[in-house]
Each structure stands twice: as C-alpha cells, then as structure tokens.
Amino acid sequence: MNQFLFGAMPYILLTIAVVGTIWRFTTNRYSWSSQSSQFLENKTLFFGSFPWHYGILTVLFFHILGFFIPSAILGWNAEPVRLYIFEIGGLSFGFLALFGLLMLIYRRLTNVRVKSVTSGWDVLVLIILIIQVVTGLGNALLYRWGSNWYAAAAVPWMWSVLSMSPEVGRVGNLPLITKAHIFNALIFFAFIPFSRLAHFVVINPYKYLWRPYQVVRWYSREPRTANIVQYK
Amino acid sequence: MDIRAQLSMSFHMDKCIGCHTCSVSCKNVWTTRRGAEYKWWNNVETRPGTGYPLTWEDQERYRGGWEVSGGSLRLKLLKGPGKIRSLANIFFQPNLPTVDDYYEPFTFDYQHLFNAPAGDDQPVARPKSLITGEFMEKVVLGPNWDDDMGGSPLYASNDPNLKGLSESQKELLTKFHKLFFFYLPRICNHCLNPACVASCPSGALYKRGEDGIVLLDQDTCRAWRFCVSACPFKKPYYNWATGKSEKCIFCYPRTETGQANACAHACTGRIRFVGLLFYDADRIEEVAKTPDERLVDAMRDIILDPCDPRVIEEAKKAGIEDNWIKAAQESPAYNLFKKWRIALPNHPEFRTLPMNFYLPPLSPILHNAKADTGGMFDPESTEFFTAIDKMRVPVRFLANMLSAGNEALILESLKKQLAVRMFIRQQRVGDVGDAAVKQALSAAALTPKDATDIYRLVSLGTFQERFVIPETHREIKSTVDPRTIFEKRGSIGFGSKKTEIITGRQW
Numbered sequence: 001m002n003q004f005l006f007g008a009m010p011y012i013l014l015t016i017a018v019v020g021t022i023w024r025f026t027t028n029r030y031s032w033s034s035q036s037s038q039f040l041e042n043k044t045l046f047f048g049s050f051p052w053h054y055g056i057l058t059v060l061f062f063h064i065l066g067f068f069i070p071s072a073i074l075g076w077n078a079e080p081v082r083l084y085i086f087e088i089g090g091l092s093f094g095f096l097a098l099f100g101l102l103m104l105i106y107r108r109l110t111n112v113r114v115k116s117v118t119s120g121w122d123v124l125v126l127i128i129l130i131i132q133v134v135t136g137l138g139n140a141l142l143y144r145w146g147s148n149w150y151a152a153a154a155v156p157w158m159w160s161v162l163s164m165s166p167e168v169g170r171v172g173n174l175p176l177i178t179k180a181h182i183f184n185a186l187i188f189f190a191f192i193p194f195s196r197l198a199h200f201v202v203i204n205p206y207k208y209l210w211r212p213y214q215v216v217r218w219y220s221r222e223p224r225t226a227n228i229v230q231y232k
Numbered sequence: 233m234d235i236r237a238q239l240s241m242s243f244h245m246d247k248c249i250g251c252h253t254c255s256v257s258c259k260n261v262w263t264t265r266r267g268a269e270y271k272w273w274n275n276v277e278t279r280p281g282t283g284y285p286l287t288w289e290d291q292e293r294y295r296g297g298w299e300v301s302g303g304s305l306r307l308k309l310l311k312g313p314g315k316i317r318s319l320a321n322i323f324f325q326p327n328l329p330t331v332d333d334y335y336e337p338f339t340f341d342y343q344h345l346f347n348a349p350a351g352d353d354q355p356v357a358r359p360k361s362l363i364t365g366e367f368m369e370k371v372v373l374g375p376n377w378d379d380d381m382g383g384s385p386l387y388a389s390n391d392p393n394l395k396g397l398s399e400s401q402k403e404l405l406t407k408f409h410k411l412f413f414f415y416l417p418r419i420c421n422h423c424l425n426p427a428c429v430a431s432c433p434s435g436a437l438y439k440r441g442e443d444g445i446v447l448l449d450q451d452t453c454r455a456w457r458f459c460v461s462a463c464p465f466k467k468p469y470y471n472w473a474t475g476k477s478e479k480c481i482f483c484y485p486r487t488e489t490g491q492a493n494a495c496a497h498a499c500t501g502r503i504r505f506v507g508l509l510f511y512d513a514d515r516i517e518e519v520a521k522t523p524d525e526r527l528v529d530a531m532r533d534i535i536l537d538p539c540d541p542r543v544i545e546e547a548k549k550a551g552i553e554d555n556w557i558k559a560a561q562e563s564p565a566y567n568l569f570k571k572w573r574i575a576l577p578n579h580p581e582f583r584t585l586p587m588n589f590y591l592p593p594l595s596p597i598l599h600n601a602k603a604d605t606g607g608m609f610d611p612e613s614t615e616f617f618t619a620i621d622k623m624r625v626p627v628r629f630l631a632n633m634l635s636a637g638n639e640a641l642i643l644e645s646l647k648k649q650l651a652v653r654m655f656i657r658q659q660r661v662g663d664v665g666d667a668a669v670k671q672a673l674s675a676a677a678l679t680p681k682d683a684t685d686i687y688r689l690v691s692l693g694t695f696q697e698r699f700v701i702p703e704t705h706r707e708i709k710s711t712v713d714p715r716t717i718f719e720k721r722g723s724i725g726f727g728s729k730k731t732e733i734i735t736g737r738q739w
C-alpha cells in the first residue's frame with residue numbers, strides 16, 4: 001500500500017500536473033483565470049481572501065525553503081527557543097489560512113450570486129484545500145515537531161522521488177495524518193491544470209515589478225508583441 | 233520624434249439627443265453574452281448626474297488615473313511604495329466597483345404573461361436577476377437610471393463635477409424653470425497614457441502601435457481586475473461569468489476595414505466624428521505631468537500637424553502608409569481639437585491623456601439670453617459674449633468636466649461656436665449685421681473660412697466627412713480575418729482562431 005501511495009502515485013499525479021498544465025496552457029489559455037468573484041460580493045471576501053492567501057503563502061514559502069535547503073530549517077531549529085518561535089509562527093499562519101478558508105467556504109455556501117458562478121471544480125478545490133490545511137494543523141498540534149520531521153524525513157523522500165528512486169520507507173511509517181497531508185498535496189498538484197487552481201501557476205504578475213508601465217504591441221513590426229519602453 | 237497614429241472620436245454634445253441608439257448598437261454587436269449583460273462599452277449619461285457606474289468620476293473612492301508625486305508620474309491606485317503595493321492588493325482590491333455600483337442585470341418573466349392560470353388579476357412579468365436567475369423584489373438601478381433627471385436631488389446633486397460651484401449656481405439644479413441637463417456619451421478614450429495598461433500585472437492590456445487602440449488580450453488576462461480600478465473612466469469591465477475583463481475595442485474589426493464604429497455609424501444625432509491624429513510618443517510622460525491649467529494645451533501640443541512637411545517625412549520614416557497620412561490631413565479630430573480648438577478632452581486631470589474629444593454644449597445659453605433680454609436675442613448686443621458667463625449651464629461645471637477646471641478654454645470653445653452661428657445666420661437670414669459678425673469672429677479668432685468649415689463639418693457633415701478612417705493594409709498587418717467579422721458578432725472581438733461564443737466557466 002505504502003509502495004503504491006508513495007512510490008507509484010507521485011509519478012502518476014505529478015505527470016498529470018505537468019502534462020495537464022502544458023496541455024491546458026497550449027490549447028485553452030482563455031480559460032486560465034483566477035475566476036475572481038469580488039465583483040459579485042466583496043464584503044465577506046475581504047475576510048476570506050486576505051487571510052487565506054497571506055496565511056497559506058507564508059506557510060508554503062517555508063515548505064519550499066525547506067525543500068531546497070533543509071539544513072537551514074534544521075539548523076535554525078537546533079536551538080529550542082528558535083524552534084518554538086518557528087513552530088508557533090507557522091501554526092499562527094496556518095490558523096490564519098484556516099480562518100480565511102472557512103470564510104471563503106461560508107461565502108460560497110451562503111451568497112446566491114457567488115453560488116451561481118460556482119463550478120463543481122470549485123467545490124473539489126475547496127475540499128482538497130480544507131483537508132490540506134486541517135491535516136497540516138493537526139500534524140503541528142499532535143506530533144511535535146513537524147518542521148524538523150519535514151526537513152528530516154519528508155524532504156529526503158521528495159528528493160528521492162524526483163531522482164527516480166523513491167525511498168518509500170522514509171515516509172511509510174509516519175502517522176496517518178501526516179501521510180494524508182503528503183498524499184493530499186500530491187492530489188493538489190494534479191488538480192492544478194483542471195481547475196481555477198491554475199492561477200497559482202502564474203509567472204506574469206512578477207514581471208510587473210520591472211516592466212515599464214506602458215505596453216505597446218505592433219502588428220507590422222517584428223517581433224509582433226514586443227513591449228516598447230515609453231518611460232519608467 | 234517618435235511619431236505614431238491614433239484613432240480618435242469626437243462628440244458634439246449640443247447635438248446629442250440622448251436616444252441611446254449608440255449604446256444599443258454597441259450592445260447588440262459586442263455585449264449580448266452572459267456575464268456581459270451589465271456592460272455598456274458605450275453609455276450615455278445625463279449630466280448633471282451620477283453616471284454609470286455610480287459616481288465614477290470620484291477618484292477618492294475609486295482611485296483611478298494618475299497623480300504626479302515627487303516629480304514622477306504614479307498610478308493613483310498605488311498609494312504607497314509603488315508597484316509592490318499594487319501586487320499586495322492582488323487578492324482583494326479595496327477600490328474595485330462591484331455589480332451594485334453598476335446594476336444587477338435583469339430580465340422579466342414574460343412567459344408568466346402567457347402561462348398564468350386564469351384569475352381575477354392581470355398577470356405581471358416580475359423582474360428576474362440575470363446573475364442568479366431568481367426573482368428580484370424590484371429593479372433599483374440600471375445603466376441610465378438617472379436619464380433626464382436634471383433636477384433630481386438624488387442623482388443630479390451628487391454629480392462630482394459640481395465641485396467648486398457657487399450656491400446660486402447649485403440652486404439652478406433645483407429650480408424647475410431654470411434647471412438644465414445635457415448628455416454625455418462615453419466610450420473608452422483609448423488614452424495615450426492609459427492607466428488600465430499601466431496597472432495590469434499580467435501585461436494583458438496593450439496599446440496598438442499602429443492605430444492607438446487599447447485592447448485587452450483575453451488569453452493573458454488572469455482576472456486580477458486592476459484595470460477596472462485603475463481606469464478613471466471605468467471602461468474596462470469584468471466579466472463575472474467567464475472570469476476575464478473586457479473593454480471597448482473601438483470596433484477595430486470595422487475600423488481596420490475603413491468602416492465607422494458601430495456606435496458612431498448608428499448615431500441618430502450625427503454627433504460623432506472619427507479621425508486620425510499623429511502624436512509624438514516621446515513626449516507622453518512630459519505632457520502627462522503638466523500642471524492642470526496647461527494640461528489641455530500640452531495635449532494639443534503633442535498632436536502633430538499632418539500637413540507639416542517635416543511631420544510627413546517623419547511619418548513616412550516611421551512606416552505610416554500614404555493613405556493614413558492622407559486621412560490624418562482630412563481628420564475631423566485634428567480640426568476639432570487642435571486646429572479650431574473647439575473640442576476638449578473628458579477629465580484631462582486624470583492624466584491618462586484621453587483621445588476622445590467633446591464640443592461643450594451651447595444651446596442653453598440662447599434660452600437664457602432670450603429670457604434676459606425679454607424677447608428675441610439681440611445679436612447686436614455687446615453683452616452677447618458676457619452672456620456666456622450667465623448662461624444656464626455654469627462654465628465652471630463644464631470646466632470641471634472637460635478642461636481640468638480651466639474656464640478660459642470652455643469660454644473659447646463656446647465663443648467660437650456662437651460666432652459660427654452668427655456668421656451663418658447672417659448668411660442665411662441676414663439679421664445679425666456684418667459688423668457684429670466680424671466682431672464676433674475676430675473675438676473668437678476665427679476666419680470666415682474656418683467658420684464655414686466648422687459649419688460644414690458639424691452641421692452638414694456627410695458620412696465621408698464625419699468618418700475619415702483609413703483602411704489597414706491587410707497584406708502586412710492582420711489581426712482579424714474580415715470574412716469572420718459577422719461570426720464575431722456577440723464575441724469579445726478577439727482571437728482569429730476562436731469562433732465560438734464563450735458564456736461561462738470552462739473549469
């Protein structure tokens with residue numbers, strides 16, 4: 001079972017994510033959107049979208065950091081005080097995200113206008129996200145110290161998967177809730193191309209910071225869509 | 233000099249009868265889809281009034297347009313440390329108008345009129361929301377809800393352009409026999425310094441180099457909604473069903489083939505003029521930073537004289553074709569805005585350098601003057617021009633709307649229009665007196681030839697004179713296959729490959 005979930009499924013789900021993303025981007029870029037519904041309702045959204053995004057992005061940032069430099073996390077955590085700060089910090093951002101997510105779900109269930117633009121995919125996405133946040137928080141609360149484990153057990157497993165020789169043993173014996181968290185994360189990846197989660201794979205907003213304000217496209221000049229710098 | 237061409241529309245406000253033919257023809261061509269029902273790429277507002285969306289001119293609320301801060305030009309939306317702040321608001325935009333600021337799109341349950349069971353009462357068609365499909369208790373707002381409500385304490389007195397008017401002028405709004413109103417038809421201004429383009433994190437909006445039309449790339453838009461907030465004219469609209477923003481496309485599939493835009497073509501009052509302008513793109517930033525008093529003059533400066541041999545030479549160097557140069561030389565936009573100086577941009581103080589121009593309305597003056605002199609207006613009266621100050625529509629109000637508060641520019645335009653009237657009346661009826669006409673013309677700095685030309689264009693203008701739109705050379709530039717134009721009716725006007733009409737979420 002472990003072999004299947006953490007040895008074979010990662011490849012299937014990650015392939016779906018990569019191939020699906022490329023497929024959707026090349027065949028139907030029009031559908032690539034964050035599907036914002038702020039236009040229809042913007043009061044509850046404020047209490048949902050802000051906490052959710054800032055909470056989850058912070059947590060995600062440290063996951064990514066740990067993925068690339070696990071030693072940084074382990075080194076920081078060597079000192080108990082720093083470990084407490086790190087864990088409590090992570091936990092509070094996790095709760096911030098949970099609060100935001102619950103607001104978003106509440107909004108989607110109660111507002112008729114928002115309901116009318118809700119697709120089945122949106123519901124699935126919300127289910128996946130709530131599972132992910134709850135298992136993550138459960139992990140942090142029930143089994144100390146998640147950040148250490150993550151860096152010591154899960155990250156080597158991830159790298160082993162990427163290097164095509166999955167060491168299932170590294171995660172096979174973790175508690176159920178942790179395994180759920182890891183497996184659900186894989187499902188999350190596989191969902192990216194098939195839902196509004198696609199907006200999560202965006203490269204363009206970051207360009208905004210260094211592009212000139214104005215964009216001009218010429219049809220008669222090459223390259224056709226060059227940005228012409230007018231002023232900064 | 234970086235010379236570029238710009239298509240521009242002008243509006244003769246005196247002649248607009250508020251019939252909304254333009255809005256309806258635009259809607260029928262482009263925005264009859266689900267998610268777009270509430271959009272009016274072309275809309276006509278009664279002024280004084282609150283407009284559509286409600287009080288769109290109030291930038292304290294919407295933070296659209298630009299401001300000059302510390303000598304540099306900055307989007308108003310980005311109060312704080314520049315672009316970072318903008319991205320920080322990507323998850324929730326504090327200044328975004330919502331559907332309630334426009335109106336909830338509705339239809340009526342007409343079937344009930346046929347299917348209602350027999351009874352004592354006449355069946356009625358109840359309003360139904362086009363968003364939720366549920367019955368609405370009542371319709372509370374529409375795209376022209378304050379139509380003709382010149383004296384309304386609810387709409388007219390909340391017009392943001394009333395700022396700076398004296399109490400007695402504001403009183404005009406409520407006195408039944410003195411109140412005034414006129415119409416303001418609006419489309420996207422296809423600005424030289426578009427705030428919508430500058431605000432888009434995805435870079436989906438762009439200005440076309442060849443004709444200056446500002447478009448929104450549907451494949452790149454990710455629904456960040458910044459353009460909606462940043463445009464001070466609220467002309468990009470968010471499609472709540474498909475999750476993409478859309479905007480007025482200046483009917484480019486039509487203009488590329490030399491046809492007039494749907495709104496302009498349909499205009500019953502024949503108030504619209506479409507023409508080409510040449511401008512110097514190197515000077516955009518400098519012009520956009522000019523202080524309010526000199527802003528309109530700076531905008532006139534950046535427009536180049538298409539008959540100047542040096543400009544023609546530069547234009548050829550920049551790859552502008554001969555038929556475009558010829559069109560620029562016959563351009564009604566150039567004549568109205570720059571040569572005769574009678575047309576003015578809408579809210580230049582937003583600093584987007586809007587490229588649509590308006591002739592301020594004149595008619596109410598004559599009425600007022602008539603009342604003051606107790607009968608026929610006296611064309612010999614030297615009071616005539618001073619009467620402009622006493623006219624029904626306060627100059628201040630027009631200046632707030634059309635010249636960044638510069639009253640002299642409004643007076644200049646009104647005097648010119650009046651002088652043309654006197655000049656023509658003297659020709660036709662002969663009761664004004666040559667001396668008075670001469671004086672009026674010289675006071676307005678017009679030659680008899682100018683006056684004849686103005687009259688010719690704004691009163692008699694044929695289709696060909698009102699719309700001087702050069703065809704695009706399709707062998708070198710192609711954006712849309714002309715054979716698919718009809719299929720594109722009801723679409724967003726985008727993407728030569730896509731023929732189906734998308735009306736909702738795909739994922």
Ligand code: SF4
Pocket residue numbers: 419420421422423426427428429446462463464465466467468479584586
């Ligand atoms: S009017 Fe608004 S949408 Fe149109 S170009 Fe100007 S800033 Fe952009």
Ligand code: SF4
Pocket residue numbers: 247248249250251252253254255276415417498499500501502503
């Ligand atoms: S069609 Fe012409 S006259 Fe009628 S409302 Fe529109 S701009 Fe005014």
